[in-house]
Structures are given as structure tokens and as C-alpha cells.
Amino acid sequence: MHDPDERDALRPPEGKAEDTRSASDSLPLCPSAQPEMESSVVFGVVGGSVEEPRLAYLKEPQPVTDEILELSGPVKPTEVFRFAAPCAGSGCKHFDGADCSLAKRTVSMLPAAVNKIPPCRIRPRCRWWRQEGVAACMRCPVVVTENYRSTEEQRRVADPPVGKGGFLCHES
Amino acid sequence: MDHEPSEASKGRASMPLQQIAVEDFTQVAFEGVLRAIEARNREDFRLPYGPIIYGIVWDPDMQLREVFGPQGSTPGQ
Numbered sequence: 001m002h003d004p005d006e007r008d009a010l011r012p013p014e015g016k017a018e019d020t021r022s023a024s025d026s027l028p029l030c031p032s033a034q035p036e037m038e039s040s041v042v043f044g045v046v047g048g049s050v051e052e053p054r055l056a057y058l059k060e061p062q063p064v065t066d067e068i069l070e071l072s073g074p075v076k077p078t079e080v081f082r083f084a085a086p087c088a089g090s091g092c093k094h095f096d097g098a099d100c101s102l103a104k105r106t107v108s109m110l111p112a113a114v115n116k117i118p119p120c121r122i123r124p125r126c127r128w129w130r131q132e133g134v135a136a137c138m139r140c141p142v143v144v145t146e147n148y149r150s151t152e153e154q155r156r157v158a159d160p161p162v163g164k165g166g167f168l169c170h171e172s
Numbered sequence: 173m174d175h176e177p178s179e180a181s182k183g184r185a186s187m188p189l190q191q192i193a194v195e196d197f198t199q200v201a202f203e204g205v206l207r208a209i210e211a212r213n214r215e216d217f218r219l220p221y222g223p224i225i226y227g228i229v230w231d232p233d234m235q236l237r238e239v240f241g242p243q244g245s246t247p248g249q
Contacts, residue, residue: 032227045197045204047190050211056190056200071201072208078227079208080201085228093229102227119191141189145227149211158226 028127030092030100032145033085035077040064043122044082046144053149055082055141057120078146084122093160103128103136105157112138 033040043061048054062068064083072080089095094102106128117137123129128136147154192200 030228034228037228045192045200046207047200047204048207050207050214053207054190056192058197059191059193062194062197068201071198071205073205075205075208075212078225079211079223080204088228088230091231093231095231114189116189118189143226145225146223147211147226148208148223149214150224150226154226155224158224160229 026125027086028130029084029122029125030087031082031084031122031126031128031140032102032143033083034145035064035069035081035083037083037085037088040083040085041122042068042081043084043120046080046082050149053142053144053147055118055143057118059119059121061121076146079144079148082143082145084126087127096161099131100127101161102157103132106139106143107132107135109157110139110142110153113140113142114138 031043035042041061041063042058044055044057046053047056061084068081069077071077077083087095087100090097092100094100112135115138117134118141120126120137120140123137126136128140144150147158150158190200
């Protein structure tokens with residue numbers, strides 16, 4: 001028997017259940033957004049270890065506030081928290097005009113990280129889930145939005161498509 | 173396409189998936205900060221690349237088009 005989260009996850013992405021909700025409620029959410037984006041919420045905290053980060057999912061996603069952002073102290077909030085915000089569509093380098101190419105690459109290039117569907121509260125509106133289904137959920141727990149300890153594989157996946165900016169790297 | 177979990181990820185699969193209540197948020201966040209600090213301070217930190225952004229990356233061209241229009245002209249030109 002599946003718990004409610006699993007039932008959500010197992011429903012095909014095409015089976016949108018937001019018909020009775022407002023348009024803004026049904027906009028897909030990017031599950032690796034930035035805190036400054038409008039309507040951004042915290043839905044997870046990166047726990048686990050440096051070698052094996054593991055997202056802990058909030059029972060109730062929290063709207064971004066200054067108090068929450070201050071909890072990350074000396075590091076960036078995106079190193080500690082996962083934020084969800086309405087998908088920016090063509091404003092994002094990963095959007096190919098129809099789909100999120102980051103979600104596609106995540107599923108096609110990274111191995112599943114868990115064997116149980118995470119207890120995620122944003123799933124019904126998650127773009128990655130709507131597009132890639134449970135396969136995206138099985139890789140989500142090891143995603144760190146700003147990651148100092150990425151594998152080469154993760155680095156390749158995170159790289160926006162050629163022609164949309166090339167390899168992204170920061171000076172530390 | 174789905175993959176078989178690698179040996180490393182099979183190890184991760186044994187780690188329980190955690191769901192946290194709002195009242196535990198601060199403590200879990202504190203532990204997350206410690207993990208992030210450790211990640212930054214490891215000696216094998218991958219310089220010169222620095223961190224990756226695994227998520228939304230704004231398209232600067234798109235933002236400019238929104239401000240200046242499709243031909244890059246400023247409004248009114």
C-alpha cells in the first residue's frame with residue numbers, strides 16, 4: 001500500500017489534478033530555484049554528509065523570509081536549502097522551448113540515488129516530476145543547488161546546453 | 173530512461189529519507205550549514221571551477237530582450 005506521497009508520485013505526469021485551482025497555483029515549480037524568485041518556498045534542507053548529501057523534505061514548505069535566509073549563516077542559502085519557485089521558462093538557460101533540459105539530463109545521465117519515492121510536498125506542481133515522472137524524484141535527494149562538491153557527472157548535467165551559455169563556473 | 177543504481181548510489185539508498193517538521197527546521201538547517209561549511213573547506217575542493225549551480229540559470233540574453241526588445245533596441249528608438 002502506498003502512502004499519499006507515493007500515490008502522487010505514481011500518478012502519470014499527464015494526470016494533472018489542478019483543474020479546480022487558480023492558474024497561478026497550477027504553474028509548474030522549478031525544484032532547484034533561487035530564493036529571490038517571486039513566490040519562492042523552501043521545501044528541503046540538504047543534510048547527509050559532504051560525500052553523500054541527502055535532502056530532508058519539509059512536511060510543510062515555508063515561504064522565504066529573511067529569518068530563514070539568515071539561518072544559512074556564513075554560506076549561501078542555496079548551499080543549505082532547496083527552493084521551489086514558478087518555472088522561469090525561456091528566462092532560464094535550461095528551458096528548450098518545451099521542456100526543462102536539466103530535468104531531462106538529470107534522468108538520462110545520473111543514476112537513481114534512492115529506491116523509495118521521497119516524501120516531497122511540492123511534487124504535484126514540480127516541473128521535473130511533471131516532465132520526467134518518478135525517475136526525477138529518485139534523483140532529487142542528492143541535488144544541491146549550489147554545490148562545492150559536485151561529481152564530474154553532476155557538473156556535466158548542470159551545464160546549460162551549448163549555445164545557451166556554455167559551461168557555468170564561478171570564481172570562489 | 174532509467175538507470176540501475178551504481179554501487180555508490182546503492183549505498184545512498186540505504187540512508188533513510190527524512191521528512192522534517194517545521195519545529196525541527198532550525199536544528200536541521202544548522203546541521204545543513206555545518207555540512208556546507210565542510211564541503212567548502214575540504215582540501216580537495218575543486219579549484220579553479222568553484223561550485224556548480226544545479227538549477228535555474230538565468231538567460232542574460234533573454235533578460236536583455238525583455239528590457240530592450242528583440243532587436244536589442246531600446247524602447248522608443
